[in-house]
Amino acid sequence: MKRLITLSFSLVMVVALLMTSGMQIFAEGSVVAPTDDDWLHVEGTNIVDKYGNKVWLTGANWFGFNCRERMLLDSYHSNIIADIEIVADKGINVVRLPIATDLLYAWSRGQYPPSTDTSYNNAALEGLNSFELFSFMLENFKRVGIKVILDVHSAETDNMGHTAPLWVNGNITEDIFKAAWVWAANYYKNDDTIIGFDLKNEPHTNAGTLKILSQSAIWDDSSRPTNWKRVAQETALEILKVHPNILIFIEGVEMYPKDGLWDDESFDTSPWTGSNDYFGNWWGGNLRGVKDHPIQLGKYQSQLVYSPHDYGPMVFEQEWFKGNFITAGDEQAKNILYEQCWRDNWAFIMEDGISPLLLGEWGGLTEGEDKLLELNKKYLRSIRDYIIENKYTLHHTFWCINIDSADTGGLFTRGEGTAFPGGRDLKWNDNKYDNYLLPTLWRNSQGKFIGLDHKIPLGKNGVALGGGSAPVNYGDLNGDGQVNSTDSILLKSYLLGLSQNIDTEAADLNLDGSINSIDFTILKRYLLGLVTELPLYGN
Structure with a gap:
């Protein structure tokens, strides 16, 4: 059955390439890279390549395969191949690619749900089902030197699926969650285009101020069904038995008890009636539990990277964006965020030598008339500078490339920006990119972007990681x-x-x-x- 599927996909690829008009998919003389020389692992608080050379993952998120459309949503507006090319040309060396468990599980069973048809913009995509389309995207990421982190963003393909607090939902059980990941590990174990798996996006609590443990992600050493630390550790070990070269990114939760004990079946977080017994943070951004209950992967520990998320006040006006932050200068603002949020929730992990970090989501709106816009830009400058200060230990993927994110905006825009061939009504958001993302991208002394592939340069303005040799002292x-x-x-x-x-x-x-x-x-x-x-x- 697998051989028939592979043959079918190869034929689809040939037909798709022949159908493409006005867009050269595979450039003449382009480098054909090996598929097994770019695996990464952890040494101390650095991520390194197979030769021990430090790398810096500096990328962005591009969602859509987690949604009901089952595609990169910018395909609606533009030529998606042109989009991939400009993303590479702008120096994004890794894309965190959200997907849903139910889609991976369907593929593992030989079922290939359709994707929304955007062939009116993308002739090369006509007739491709979701699996063929995903494979086509991977081939084009590979062609331009971009690596991929696959992120289970939700249990079910649903544009709002990420709001569900757990990795289980509807028909998706814990066993299915694990089985889907193990299938993905086995299927992609010989292709280093995908270098990492982010096991679950933003585990968090149930909605409302009354939190119910049976509905909320927790972090301890218990056997509770909602213990994310347990599920993440068990899933990672099953994956790594099949695919020992993949990086495993594990996010935090939302709440953590101040005494370290999850002994309340429910607790009130209301500022008026609550008991203030729990530390709160962004969904997925609370990794305080690592200090008490670290992930233990045994002989695979060198594949573990912890991954918090962090945002500004226009996503939610957290307490640390009030008070002194409002009038603080940039350096003081950064110190306030560090003291009140970053240090105890996740920065201690790299500072204490436990693991490097991937800041899996950060970003926000940079244009408009919102009353919090200036504070939001102050936050963005603060987190930008903190990332730069922690080069090689703090990796990141900016949220997001898409034009469709309502509360953050994207690197693609219809507002002021630079048009690009194939973009049609999309433009590149120069303001957001130049001021916030560009300074955090990995570049050499000549300003060339550094990719994560040892053979394929990163877009038109980048270089490959380097040849196969021992580390240079x-x-x-x-x-x-x-x-x-x-x-x-x-x-x-x-x-x-x-x-x-x-x-x-x-x-x-x-x-x-x-x-x-x-x-x-x-x-x-x-x-x-x-x-x-x-x-x-x-x-």
């Missing part, structure tokens, strides 16, 4: 395992033409392809403690 010019004054003397001799006996790769300290006085200055500053990390990527 930058600054160690004589190969003695240390970076010290001897290396400085050797580099000076090299620049004066007195000696050529150095490791030239280790001497290129800003990765600009040449060895010159800039590298010498960087090395001197490193030895003086003014630079703390080599190589020195330019931002």
Whole structure:
């Protein structure tokens, strides 16, 4: 049965490519990359490639396969292939791709629900069912050097499905949730286009101020059906037995008891009648439980990354956006957010050396007349700067690319922005991108975006991650395992033409392809403690 499906999909791909008008899907001379050399793992609080080189996941979310349309929703408005290309050209090296459990489970059983037909915009998509369409998207992400994190956003394909608090809903049971993930792990285990699985988007409590434990995600070591820590750990272990190379991203919950004990079958969070016994945060953003009950994956621990979400006041006016935050300057505002929210909910995880973090969702509106807009932009500047300060330990995927997100807006817009070929009535939101996302993207000293594929450059303005080689010990010019004054003397001799006996790769300290006085200055500053990390990527 699987061979017949594969053959059918191959034929569909050929026909789709022949039908495409005015859009070259696979560029002449494009690199054909291996599918198994880009797996990532964790070392300490860094994510590294197979050679131990640090990487920085700097991406964005693109939803639609979690919705009833079962497609990237911008297909309604534009040529989706052109959209993928501009996303790569803008330096987004990973896309967090929401999907629903019921769709994965259907595919695992050989059932392929239809996607909404957008062939009037996208001739190449005509006749493709949801599985064929998803595969087609993956091929195009791969072609332009973008990696994918697959995110179960909801139990059921429903545009509002993410509001359900748990990973179970309707006909989707815990067993089906696990089975769907294990199928995905087995199916994609030989294709490193998908580098990670975000097991469940935003586990949270039931609606209203009266919280019911039997309806809410909790985090402890119990066997309760709603214990997200238990379910996440068990699901991760089942996945990793099948696919030991995949990164596992585990989000937090919403509430956590101040005494660490989930001993109330219900509790009141009302500011007027509640007992104030629980810490609250954004859905999925409360990882306080990691301190008491960390995820334990045994021999697979190096595949674990914790993943909070965080937003500004225009999504919800949390308490930390009131009081002193209102009049604070940017640096003080960032400190307020750190002290009142980030540190104790999730930042401690990277600070205490437990794990790197992926900030799976952040972002917000940057235009309009809302009374909270200026505070929202202050928040965005704060989280932007905090991400930059924690390069390599704090990875992120911005919410979102889509034009369809009502409370955050997207990188695509119909307002002011730059039109692009194939975008039709979509434009690129230069204001949002230039001021908030661009500064947080991974770039080298020449301003080129750094992708996560070792062979395929990231779009037209990026570079590949690098060839297959052992990690370079930058600054160690004589190969003695240390970076010290001897290396400085050797580099000076090299620049004066007195000696050529150095490791030239280790001497290129800003990765600009040449060895010159800039590298010498960087090395001197490193030895003086003014630079703390080599190589020195330019931002």
